[in-house]
Amino acid sequence: MKDKKKITLFERILTREIGIEFKACLYFFTQLFFYSVFRLCTGRTDAEILHMAEMIFACYIICYIQVYLLWDFDEADNLGLKEIAGMLICTAIYTGLSFVCKWFEGNFWVYAGFAAYVIFTYICAFLVYKVKRKIDDKKLNEDLKMFQSGRR
Amino acid sequence: MRIDIQHISSGEDEVIVRYREKTPKIKRILDAIGADDVKICGKAGDETVCLVLDDILYIETVDDKTFAYTMNDVVRLDGSLARLEEELEDDRVFRCSKSMMINIDKVERLKALSSNRIDATMINGEHIIISRTYASEFRRILKGGRREG
Numbered sequence: 001m002k003d004k005k006k007i008t009l010f011e012r013i014l015t016r017e018i019g020i021e022f023k024a025c026l027y028f029f030t031q032l033f034f035y036s037v038f039r040l041c042t043g044r045t046d047a048e049i050l051h052m053a054e055m056i057f058a059c060y061i062i063c064y065i066q067v068y069l070l071w072d073f074d075e076a077d078n079l080g081l082k083e084i085a086g087m088l089i090c091t092a093i094y095t096g097l098s099f100v101c102k103w104f105e106g107n108f109w110v111y112a113g114f115a116a117y118v119i120f121t122y123i124c125a126f127l128v129y130k131v132k133r134k135i136d137d138k139k140l141n142e143d144l145k146m147f148q149s150g151r152r
Numbered sequence: 153m154r155i156d157i158q159h160i161s162s163g164e165d166e167v168i169v170r171y172r173e174k175t176p177k178i179k180r181i182l183d184a185i186g187a188d189d190v191k192i193c194g195k196a197g198d199e200t201v202c203l204v205l206d207d208i209l210y211i212e213t214v215d216d217k218t219f220a221y222t223m224n225d226v227v228r229l230d231g232s233l234a235r236l237e238e239e240l241e242d243d244r245v246f247r248c249s250k251s252m253m254i255n256i257d258k259v260e261r262l263k264a265l266s267s268n269r270i271d272a273t274m275i276n277g278e279h280i281i282i283s284r285t286y287a288s289e290f291r292r293i294l295k296g297g298r299r300e301g
Contacts, residue, residue: 006285006286006289007284007285007286007288007289012284012285015268072266072267075266075267076266077265077266129266133263133264133265133266136264137262137263137264140262140263140264140270140291140294141261141262143291143294143295144256144259144261144262144294146294146296147256147293147294147296148256148257148259
C-alpha cells in the first residue's frame with residue numbers, strides 16, 4: 001500500500017527534469033525575444049543560428065545550476081537574500097556568456113540592458129509561480145472542504 | 153438499497169444498519185455515524201487513554217516512539233506508524249511524510265508550497281508539511297480518489 005501511493009525516486013527525478021526543460025525553454029524564448037528586438041533595432045532581420053544554439057545551450061546549463069545549486073530561486077516561496085543572490089549569479093553568467101559569444105555586438109549599455117532584462121524575467125517568473133500557487137491554494141481548499149463535508 | 157426513515161416522538165434515537173456485505177457505501181454510512189470507529193489506546197502520562205479517529209489531529213513517530221496528538225493531549229501509542237495506518241484503515245488518515253499521519257478532517261486549510269509540497273494548517277493552528285513524495289496522492293484523495301492498495 002505504501003509503495004503504490006509514494007512517488008518513486010525515478011518519478012521525482014523525471015518531474016524535476018521536466019521542470020528544467022520547461023524553464024530552459026521559457027528563458028530561451030525570453031532571451032530570443034531580446035535578441036530579435038536588438039537585431040531589428042540595428043537594422044537586421046536575420047538571426048545567427050550559432051547564437052541561438054549558444055543561447056539554448058546556456059539556458060539548459062544555467063537552469064541545471066539554478067535548480068540543483070541555487071535553491072531553484074524562481075519557484076521559491078519568498079524572495080529572500082539567497083534567492084536574490086541566485087538571481088544575480090545567473091544574470092551575471094548569462095551576461096558574461098552574451099559578451100563572450102558576442103550575441104549583441106553592442107556597447108556596454110546593450111549588455112547592461114540585457115542584464116536588467118534577465119533580472120526582470122526572473123522576477124516575472126517568480127511572480128507567475130507565486131500566482132499559480134495561490135490559484136492552486138484555492139483549488140486545494142475547495143477540494144478539502146468537499147472531502148470534509150461529504151467524503152465524496 | 154431500501155431506506156426506511158421514521159420520525160419518533162418519544163424514546164431513544166436509534167439507527168439500524170443491515171447489510172450483507174460491507175460495501176464502500178455501507179462503510180461510508182458507518183463512518184458517518186461513527187459506528188465503525190476503531191479505538192486506539194495509549195498512555196497520556198500514567199493514565200491509559202482510548203481514542204477514536206475523531207479525537208486525533210495527527211500521529212507522529214519520534215525516535216521510534218509513536219505519539220497521537222489531540223486538541224489537548226499527547227498520547228503515546230504502541231506500534232509503528234505503518235501498523236496504525238493499517239489498523240485505522242480510513243480515508244481520513246493520510247500518511248503525509250515518513251514519520252507522520254494526519255487526520256484530513258482536522259485540517260483547517262491548505263497552502264501550496266514550492267517543490268510541490270503542501271502546508272496543512274491543523275485546527276489547533278499547527279503547520280504540517282505534506283512532503284512532495286506524498287503530495288500527489290493527497291491531491292488525488294481530496295479529489296475523491298479512493299486509496300489504493
